[in-house]
Amino acid sequence: MNNYLDKGLILLNSSADSTAAIFEEIGSVMITKGYANSEYVEGLKAREKEFPTGVPTGVIGVALPHTDASYVNESKIGLMTLKEPVSFRIMGSDSDEIEVKVVFLLGCSDGEEHIQVLQKIVELVQQQAFLDQLLQLQTVEEAYQLLESNLDL
Structure with a gap:
């Protein structure tokens, strides 16, 4: 699993508002x-418009944004x-929304790999206890350890 994770890609308590x-x-x-x-962010925005990524998981909403593998190195x-x-x-959905935290x-740089990773994360985010834990994390190290122990990829 380590090769998918980078502590620099764990951002806790972001104030991003859109x-x-x-x-x-x-x-x-x-x-x-x-x-x-360099086109990655624009690729994310364009894909989100066409194919939304909000996942209704219960109390805590989750989003799984991604884009075409051609943007990923x-x-x-x-x-x-x-x-x-x-x-x-x-x-x-064309219009239904959820509030995401x-x-x-x-x-993912490969389409088949993308499906495997997406399936694993969807399984994980269906577990409310896991999401509760994520929102209580205080440090990147804690988040890294939690992901490493729960994502079996």
């Missing part, structure tokens, strides 16, 4: 670290928790 701000904040880290190309998973919820359209950014 999908665009979220994509710019975590996407810029992907670009700066060389994991994605090296596969990584990012995590962002938000101070205040941000509205995301629900996956598969946890964002998992999926950056």
Whole structure:
């Protein structure tokens, strides 16, 4: 699992207040670290408009933004928790929205790999206790350990 995680892609208690701000904040880290190309953030925004990524998981809303593999140089998973919820359209819906507090950014350089990673994260975020734990984390190290022990990829 280690190869998918980078502590620099774990952003806790972000004050990002829109999908665009979220994509710019975590996407810029992907670009700066060389994991994605310079068009990555725009790719995230464009894909979100066409194919929303909000996942209704119960009390704590989750979003799983991702974009085409052509924008990704090296596969990584990012995590962002938000101070205040941000509205995301629900996956598969034209207009329904959910309030999101946890964002998992999926950056996969291969389509098949993307499906495997997405399935694993969807399984994980269906567990309310896991989401509760995520929102209580105080340090990047704690978040890294929690992800490492729960994501079996």
